[in-house]
Amino acid sequence: MKYTLKEPVPSAIRRIDYRKDLNDEQYAVVTSAEGPCLVLAGAGSGKTRTLIYRLAYLLERGVSPESILLVTFTNKAARNMQDRVEMLLKTKPRGLWNGTFHHIGNRSLRKYAESVGYKPDFGILDEEDSRSLIKVCLGSFIASSSKERFPKPGVMQAIISYSVNANVEIGKVLASSYPYFEKFAQELKQVKELYDARKRKSNTMDYDDLLVNWLRLVKRDERARAKFAQQFRYILVDEYQDTNIIQSEIIRHLGSVHRNILVVGDDAQAIYSFRGATVRNILDFPRQYPDAKIFKLETNYRSSPEILDLANDSIAHNKDQFRKILHAQNPPFEKPVLIEPRDLHCQAAFIAQRILEMRDDGVELPDIAVLFRAHYQAAELEMELVKRGIPYIVRGGIRFFEQAHIKDTLSYLKILVNPNDEVAWMRALSLQVGIGPAYADRLYRKFLECGMDFRKFFSKEHEQGLPKSIQPGFRKFKAIIDLMLGAGGSQMKPDEAIRIVLEHGHEMYILANFDDGKDRLDDLYELVNFAHTYRSIKVFLQDVTLREGFKGETVNGVPSNDEYLILSTIHQAKGLEWKAVFVIGLCEGQFPHPKSYEDAVDLEEERRLFYVAITRTKQHLYLVHPITRYDYHMGMVISRKSLFLEELLPEYYTVWELEINGEGETEEGIVDVSREENG
Numbered sequence: 001m002k003y004t005l006k007e008p009v010p011s012a013i014r015r016i017d018y019r020k021d022l023n024d025e026q027y028a029v030v031t032s033a034e035g036p037c038l039v040l041a042g043a044g045s046g047k048t049r050t051l052i053y054r055l056a057y058l059l060e061r062g063v064s065p066e067s068i069l070l071v072t073f074t075n076k077a078a079r080n081m082q083d084r085v086e087m088l089l090k091t092k093p094r095g096l097w098n099g100t101f102h103h104i105g106n107r108s109l110r111k112y113a114e115s116v117g118y119k120p121d122f123g124i125l126d127e128e129d130s131r132s133l134i135k136v137c138l139g140s141f142i143a144s145s146s147k148e149r150f151p152k153p154g155v156m157q158a159i160i161s162y163s164v165n166a167n168v169e170i171g172k173v174l175a176s177s178y179p180y181f182e183k184f185a186q187e188l189k190q191v192k193e194l195y196d197a198r199k200r201k202s203n204t205m206d207y208d209d210l211l212v213n214w215l216r217l218v219k220r221d222e223r224a225r226a227k228f229a230q231q232f233r234y235i236l237v238d239e240y241q242d243t244n245i246i247q248s249e250i251i252r253h254l255g256s257v258h259r260n261i262l263v264v265g266d267d268a269q270a271i272y273s274f275r276g277a278t279v280r281n282i283l284d285f286p287r288q289y290p291d292a293k294i295f296k297l298e299t300n301y302r303s304s305p306e307i308l309d310l311a312n313d314s315i316a317h318n319k320d321q322f323r324k325i326l327h328a329q330n331p332p333f334e335k336p337v338l339i340e341p342r343d344l345h346c347q348a349a350f351i352a353q354r355i356l357e358m359r360d361d362g363v364e365l366p367d368i369a370v371l372f373r374a375h376y377q378a379a380e381l382e383m384e385l386v387k388r389g390i391p392y393i394v395r396g397g398i399r400f401f402e403q404a405h406i407k408d409t410l411s412y413l414k415i416l417v418n419p420n421d422e423v424a425w426m427r428a429l430s431l432q433v434g435i436g437p438a439y440a441d442r443l444y445r446k447f448l449e450c451g452m453d454f455r456k457f458f459s460k461e462h463e464q465g466l467p468k469s470i471q472p473g474f475r476k477f478k479a480i481i482d483l484m485l486g487a488g489g490s491q492m493k494p495d496e497a498i499r500i501v502l503e504h505g506h507e508m509y510i511l512a513n514f515d516d517g518k519d520r521l522d523d524l525y526e527l528v529n530f531a532h533t534y535r536s537i538k539v540f541l542q543d544v545t546l547r548e549g550f551k552g553e554t555v556n557g558v559p560s561n562d563e564y565l566i567l568s569t570i571h572q573a574k575g576l577e578w579k580a581v582f583v584i585g586l587c588e589g590q591f592p593h594p595k596s597y598e599d600a601v602d603l604e605e606e607r608r609l610f611y612v613a614i615t616r617t618k619q620h621l622y623l624v625h626p627i628t629r630y631d632y633h634m635g636m637v638i639s640r641k642s643l644f645l646e647e648l649l650p651e652y653y654t655v656w657e658l659e660i661n662g663e664g665e666t667e668e669g670i671v672d673v674s675r676e677e678n679g
Contacts, residue, residue, distance in 0.1 A: 016056060016088060026050045029262075029295045030057050036255075036289035038240075038282070039264040042326045043311070043615035044302030044577070047264055051238060052081055054262065056088045058234055065096040067233040069254065072100060073242060081238075097232070101247050102207055105214035108228065109205075115221040116213040123204040130206045131157050137194040151181050151188070151512055158515030160192050164208040165244045165276025177518075180511055211246045218253040229257040240265035241282045242272050248281040252288070261289070267322055268315050271571060271609045279605070283320065300326045302577050304333035304619055310652040315611045317647050318604045326615075335654045336614070336621035338645065342658075345533070347626045348384035350658060351582050354622070355390060355565060358580055363620075365391065367579040369566040371613045373593070374519060375400060376526035377585035378567055383530075383543065385565065395568035401544045405510060405520045406527060410544070412480060412501050413537050416490045419452045431509060432473030439470060454485060480504050494531035494540040498524070525632035532630045570613045580620035583613045587625060587639035610644045623653070 018030055026046055029039050030053045041047035051070075058068060072078045078099045086092050097104060106124065113120045125133065135153040151159065155178075163173050170192060171185045181188070199205060205213060218225045235255050237243070240263035243251075255261040263285060270279035286292050300308055305328040312325055341347040355368055372378050379400045385392050400406065408431055414424035422444055429440035450456040458478045466474055483500045484492065502524060510524070511517035534540040566578065585591055592606035614621055625645060631637050 016053070016060065018053060018057065022050070022053060023299055025295065025297045025299055026053065029297070030054045033262050033293065033295070035259055036285075036292040037262045037295065038285045038292055039262065039295045039297065040322050040324060041264055041266050041297040042300060042324050043266065043269065043612075044300040045297035045326070046299075046301060047266075047297065048077075048081065048238075050297065051236060051264055052084045052088065055081070055093075055236065056085050059085070059089060059093050063234060065093040067231055068093075069097040069104070069232045069235045070099075070238075071104060071236070071251075072098075072238045075100060075103065077238065078103070101243075101250070102210045105210040105250075108214055108224075109210065109217065112217050112221060112224045115224060116216050117200060118205070118213070119203050121203070123202070124210070125199070125204050125206040127157070127207075129204075133198060134160070134191070134195055137191050137198065150184060151178070152514075155181075155512065155515045155517065156188065156191060159188065160195065161208055162274075162276055163192070164212060165246065166278070167245045178511075180508070211244075211250070215246050215250050215253075218250060225253055225256070228254050233258045234260045235262065237261070237263045238265075240285075241267055241270035241279060242277045243281050244276040244278060245281070248278075259289075266324075268318070268324065268608055269574065269612050271574065271605060271612055273602075273605055279320075283322070294322075296322075296324055298324050298326055299329060301329050302618055303615060304328060304330050306333060306335045306652070307614065307617060307619075307621055310336050310621070310648060311611055311615050313649055313652050314614065314644060314647065315607065318607055320601075320604060330618070333619045335652065336623060338623050338625065338653050338655050339658065340625050340627055340655075342626070343628045344380045344529075344626050344630075345384075346658065347584060347624055348381040351381055351584070351622075351624070352384045352388045352390060354582075356388070358620070363579055365563045365565045368582075369568060369573065369576075369578040369580070369616065370582045370584060371568055371570050371573050371616065372584050373570060373591040373609070374522055374585075375403075375569060376523040377590065379526050379530045381584065382567070390565055391563065392565040392567050395566055396572040397569070400523070403520075403523065405514070406523060409498060409501055409506065409524055409527065410541065412484065413494060413497050413541060415481065416484055416492075416497065417538050417541060419447075419454075429473075429477060431506075432477050434469045434471075434473045435477075443474070454481065458482065476505050480506075490537055492537065494534050494537045495528045497537060498528045498531055502528070528632045529630045570609050573616055574612050577616055577618060579618050580622075581613070581617035582622045582624060583610075584624045585626070586623055586642040586645055587629065588642055589639070591642050592644065607644060610642075 018027055022030060023046075026049065029037070029050050033039070033054060039047075039050065041050065055068065055070060059065065070078070070081065072081065082093070082096065082098050097107075099107075109116065109118070109122070110120055113122055131153040134156050138150070138153060138156060159170060159173055159178060159181075162168070162177070163170050166173075170189050171182075174182045174185055174188070199209065218228065232254055235251060237251060242265070251261060251263070263282070265282050267279055267282045270277065270282065273279070286294065303311075303326075308326045308328050315321070316323075339347075339350060341350050351370060355365070358368060359365060370378065370381065375394070375397060378394075382392070382400050394400075397403075408427060411424040411427035411431075414421050415428060418424070425444040425447065426437065426440050429435050429443055430437055435443070446462070447457045450462075456462070458481070463471060463474060463478075480501055483504060484497050487496060487500065506524075507521060510520050514520050531540055534543075568576075570583075591610070592603060596602040596606045614623075623645060625641050626639060629637060629639050
């Protein structure tokens with residue numbers, strides 16, 4: 001059955017001058033996207049604007065709101081689109097199906113819950129509820145001998161969720177991402193089965209179930225599928241490159257009658273495979289729909305021509321992609337800049353200095369971002385920003401030295417420096433298996449009764465008097481403290497102390513307790529690298545703990561209540577833009593991630609991540625490659641340029657050479673730098 005758009009427009013709706021408001025590329029999508037359509041929207045090309053005008057175009061021509069499905073990835077995006085459509089049309093499109101996949105899935109399942117074995121009043125487990133139920137299920141499988149190493153509920157939740165969203169068996173998830181838990185593969189499969197059974201029995205679904213059961217509904221219930229497929233004459237999907245296999249299948253079934261499926265995205269910005277998203281959905285769309293129309297939005301309204309020249313050059317090295325060449329609407333500005341400071345401290349000093357220079361030139365701090373592949377790469381920079389009084393926020397996260405796993409690790413060192421530090425004792429003891437806050441407090445009181453004498457506190461008599469459930473954790477704690485005391489106690493170097501903590505049980509604690517355990521370990525390895533430049537634990541702890549939160553402070557005489565520099569991982573920065581962007585840590589072995597060399601698919605995603613980073617800026621782009629760095633495993637190393645820098649044609653960037661001012665260095669090795677342009 002085919003439909004044609006009707007005229008005239010209802011009098012209540014305002015006519016829009018589409019030809020005037022849109023460029024030719026956008027206009028083509030808005031006015032002629034009938035049937036299966038793939039819109040390849042380059043960075044900064046007005047993707048959202050195009051979707052909004054397409055929706056307005058359909059409504060203006062009499063398409064009922066109830067017959068339009070607009071799927072987005074965040075509730076904020078859904079509300080924003082609907083608000084902008086209302087402003088365009090001067091009317092409210094009541095009945096529009098608009099929201100995230102999970103929102104629409106929940107709405108659909110309420111009516112047909114029985115078809116998937118649920119009652120219509122099913123409950124939804126949030127992440128905390130889900131972890132609690134998994135914890136109950138885990139209790140049946142954790143043997144006392146393996147209790148410490150068995151994944152905690154949060155880790156198990158992440159394993160299950162990825163398995164569901166990527167449609168991969170748990171055994172394969174463990175092999176690829178959690179090899180240290182492979183020996184528990186059978187138990188974890190049984191945990192998932194028990195978890196699923198308990199959810200069904202209690203008439204509850206978690207977030208992933210909303211997708212899984214929605215797909216099950218439209219695949220198995222012909223009545224429900226026919227109802228929705230007939231209802232939705234037009235389906236519009238935003239950020240299609242970020243969909244997973246389940247979401248793609250749902251859209252295919254919902255669009256099976258009218259086939260007016262418009263998906264918008266950019267394969268060059270597909271960077272979320274770790275969440276289960278697959279770039280294959282957007283790359284294979286023309287194969288799935290051989291009659292699909294393909295539109296390209298290649299006019300960029302964000303960046304200067306020089307930025308786009310470099311971005312186009314970089315992404316061209318990806319083989320599996322839709323070729324796009326971004327064209328700038330903005331006037332020429334300046335070439336991107338490559339800077340190669342001698343080490344991470346010089347990198348931090350240069351960035352801080354350059355930020356202050358730009359601020360003096362009128363670029364406000366919120367218009368500047370420092371982007372990195374992983375949070376640990378910003379440790380030295382955060383310290384330098386603090387010392388220079390530059391206020392900053394870490395987008396979507398916590399400042400490096402304020403993260404729980406960093407503070408947990410440092411608590412052992414604090415005990416060495418100040419054995420009376422109650423907070424440090426409570427923190428370190430509570431990390432041990434079997435020791436909760438209440439018993440940690442009792443142990444600390446016992447230490448005080450022993451006159452803060454470690455020898456008395458760690459005596460066999462004291463240990464044997466403890467409950468058996470406490471003894472393994474107490475012995476682990478004792479072993480770490482004994483090793484640090486034997487190596488010099490508070491007089492030892494901080495990096496050596498942190499190594500002892502990590503190598504005697506804390507590494508496995510991190511992996512077993514956090515779903516992003518490997519990332520947190522990278523943070524802790526960087527903590528060792530950072531601490532390497534310090535001669536004493538005392539000075540090190542003073543620097544990382546005696547830091548101000550900048551709210552309400554004044555920087556250079558100007559109130560800075562709402563003025564902050566932005567620090568962000570590249571993943572968190574997607575969809576955002578700034579006037580100036582620094583991309584730091586562009587070293588081989590760090591970016592791209594070293595494991596990506598094992599798989600061409602992974603390496604191309606890393607290149608897309610680099611592409612996302614460099615297309616966030618409007619005018620200024622600084623690519624920073626520290627020449628040397630201290631590595632936890634190898635010591636001091638000379639860092640080659642990132643592959644992504646090596647690939648760039650020299651004509652697309654300028655090199656700045658840094659000069660060291662003065663002969664002295666601070667204890668931390670930070671030096672002042674200046675620049676001279678070397679075209």
